[in-house]
Amino acid sequence: MECQECHQRPATLHFTQVVNGQKNEIYVCEVCAKEKGYMSYPTDGYSLHDLLTGLFNLDSAGVSSSHQKAFQDVQELECPTCNMTFSEFKRIGKFGCADCYETFAAELDPIFRRVHSGNTVHQGKIPKRQGSNLHVKKQLEQYKAQLQSLIEQEAFEKAAEVRDKIKELQKIADSTDKEAGDDA
Amino acid sequence: MTLQRFMDDAISPWMREDAQDSDIVISSRIRLARNFADAVFPVIADSSELEKIREFFQKEYAHQSFETYDDFEFVSIRDLTAVEKLVLVEKHLISPLLARKPESAAALISQNEQVSIMVNEEDHIRIQLYYPGFQLTKALEKAFALDDWLEEKINYAYDEKRGYLTACPTNVGTGMRASVMMHLPALAMTKQMNQMIPAINQLGLVVRGIYGEGSESIGNLFQISNQITLGKSEGDIVADLQGVVKQLIEHERNARKYILKQSRENLEDRIFRSYGILKYSRIMESKEAARCLSNVRLGVDLNIIDTVSRNAMNELTVLIQPGFLQHYAKNTLSPKERDILRASLIRKRLGEED
Numbered sequence: 001m002e003c004q005e006c007h008q009r010p011a012t013l014h015f016t017q018v019v020n021g022q023k024n025e026i027y028v029c030e031v032c033a034k035e036k037g038y039m040s041y042p043t044d045g046y047s048l049h050d051l052l053t054g055l056f057n058l059d060s061a062g063v064s065s066s067h068q069k070a071f072q073d074v075q076e077l078e079c080p081t082c083n084m085t086f087s088e089f090k091r092i093g094k095f096g097c098a099d100c101y102e103t104f105a106a107e108l109d110p111i112f113r114r115v116h117s118g119n120t121v122h123q124g125k126i127p128k129r130q131g132s133n134l135h136v137k138k139q140l141e142q143y144k145a146q147l148q149s150l151i152e153q154e155a156f157e158k159a160a161e162v163r164d165k166i167k168e169l170q171k172i173a174d175s176t177d178k179e180a181g182d183d184a
Numbered sequence: 185m186t187l188q189r190f191m192d193d194a195i196s197p198w199m200r201e202d203a204q205d206s207d208i209v210i211s212s213r214i215r216l217a218r219n220f221a222d223a224v225f226p227v228i229a230d231s232s233e234l235e236k237i238r239e240f241f242q243k244e245y246a247h248q249s250f251e252t253y254d255d256f257e258f259v260s261i262r263d264l265t266a267v268e269k270l271v272l273v274e275k276h277l278i279s280p281l282l283a284r285k286p287e288s289a290a291a292l293i294s295q296n297e298q299v300s301i302m303v304n305e306e307d308h309i310r311i312q313l314y315y316p317g318f319q320l321t322k323a324l325e326k327a328f329a330l331d332d333w334l335e336e337k338i339n340y341a342y343d344e345k346r347g348y349l350t351a352c353p354t355n356v357g358t359g360m361r362a363s364v365m366m367h368l369p370a371l372a373m374t375k376q377m378n379q380m381i382p383a384i385n386q387l388g389l390v391v392r393g394i395y396g397e398g399s400e401s402i403g404n405l406f407q408i409s410n411q412i413t414l415g416k417s418e419g420d421i422v423a424d425l426q427g428v429v430k431q432l433i434e435h436e437r438n439a440r441k442y443i444l445k446q447s448r449e450n451l452e453d454r455i456f457r458s459y460g461i462l463k464y465s466r467i468m469e470s471k472e473a474a475r476c477l478s479n480v481r482l483g484v485d486l487n488i489i490d491t492v493s494r495n496a497m498n499e500l501t502v503l504i505q506p507g508f509l510q511h512y513a514k515n516t517l518s519p520k521e522r523d524i525l526r527a528s529l530i531r532k533r534l535g536e537e538d
């Protein structure tokens with residue numbers, strides 16, 4: 001089997017990950033495993049510090065020169081809000097402000113995968129006040145999925161109820177969007 | 185004079201309540217990391233930016249109340265003496281990191297010492313909440329309520345994809361660290377603890393010994409907490425932790441039964457020897473004290489010793505630390521002086537129990 005990342009080297013490593021609630025089977029070569037942050041935790045005791053200091057050593061031997069070039073460019077990324085550079089971020093292991101997440105976005109998935117067992121997307125709490133739009137959006141998504149499955153089951157009466165709920169919520173979503181627009 | 189009371193009582197009021205499984209789980213804690221959306225993180229913020237945040241908290245939350253948490257006490261770290269800082273750290277009311285950050289670091293502490301909101305630690309805000317015994321679900325529920333209360337006035341750094349944005353990549357997402365402190369003497373005696381730690385680690389949980397190096401623990405106290413904060417909801421993280429803690433409780437109970445059955449005399453001898461050392465020693469190092477307290481606590485839990493309360497054990501565990509000793513002495517103490525005072529305080533406290 002070939003590596004699913006580079007499609008060049010043979011896949012010598014196999015990982016099973018539960019990412020954002022979904023099970024993924026991953027077949028990669030050792031080089032890509034290191035590079036993409038698929039390497040799993042050591043099985044014996046480790047500390048947060050070990051994890052952090054090991055966090056950014058992704059540029060090990062075997063990375064091609066073109067990768068090295070790209071790596072250089074990445075180091076020069078700088079957050080416009082707090083002036084944190086990517087190389088400084090790697091050195092201290094801390095973000096400087098909320099906007100750093102946006103600035104370094106393209107580089108963060110491998111790091112998060114490594115620290116959070118393969119996960120890159122938040123699944124938990126939404127702020128009560130700030131996130132009221134998000135709450136509505138999430139609820140809408142749930143209802144829409146529910147509607148779909150009810151239609152497939154031909155449970156049309158129930159589907160109609162859910163459709164009404166969606167219309168109701170959509171009104172709320174549209175009005176808050178408009179308010180936000182008026183604000184700007 | 186609330187600060188004085190925080191200083192004088194070794195045992196926090198919330199610890200006195202009896203709770204589920206408190207023979208094995210000493211306390212449950214939820215910690216949430218939060219940041220302001222429009223301020224740079226404390227790691228790189230300059231002093232005027234940090235001071236603005238400290239002042240905001242003082243103005244908005246000092247002496248405010250939320251639900252059962254009456255009259256929050258606002259404590260600025262720069263106003264504390266070295267010993268006062270040490271005592272608050274030993275009581276887990278502030279973190280060692282916060283104590284080391286004099287500039288504009290602060291904490292809001294509830295009167296019953298159950299809630300502490302740290303300001304300008306690694307993140308702008310760290311909400312920390314304790315419950316006695318094994319009560320993680322309750323602690324999470326209350327922590328969420330406190331979080332919502334703060335959010336009424338604060339725009340949090342939050343992103344739909346990444347969740348709560350934190351200074352350290354290890355906290356992003358939920359920003360939550362859930363943990364329990366467990367007393368596991370029988371698992372340690374039967375040498376099962378070291379075998380279990382790797383398996384627990386594989387489930388994305390961390391085991392840390394308290395008062396020891398790494399996963400070694402002198403007083404058989406272990407902290408179990410979640411490693412992962414991204415990609416799993418707070419409820420799921422807590423549920424997974426609870427699952428492991430339940431198993432550990434069961435294993436510990438079985439190991440206690442096994443030791444009682446196999447070698448009751450040896451166990452009783454060990455427990456009463458420790459009790460004797462605590463009751464009659466004149467010089468006591470902290471390691472010896474921690475070891476003996478663990479044995480006596482086990483004796484209390486197994487009804488082998490019925491003249492000492494669990495509260496006395498909790499109190500002594502905090503009391504025998506360097507900060508508290510020096511607070512009692514109203515003086516800085518050499519290690520030798522500390523060992524003498526430690527022995528005398530333990531004798532006195534156990535004398536009250538008889």
Ligand SMILES: [Zn+2]
Pocket residue numbers: 003004005006007008009028029030031032033
């Ligand atoms: Zn590859």
Ligand SMILES: [Zn+2]
Pocket residue numbers: 079080081082083084095096097098099100101
């Ligand atoms: Zn930044």
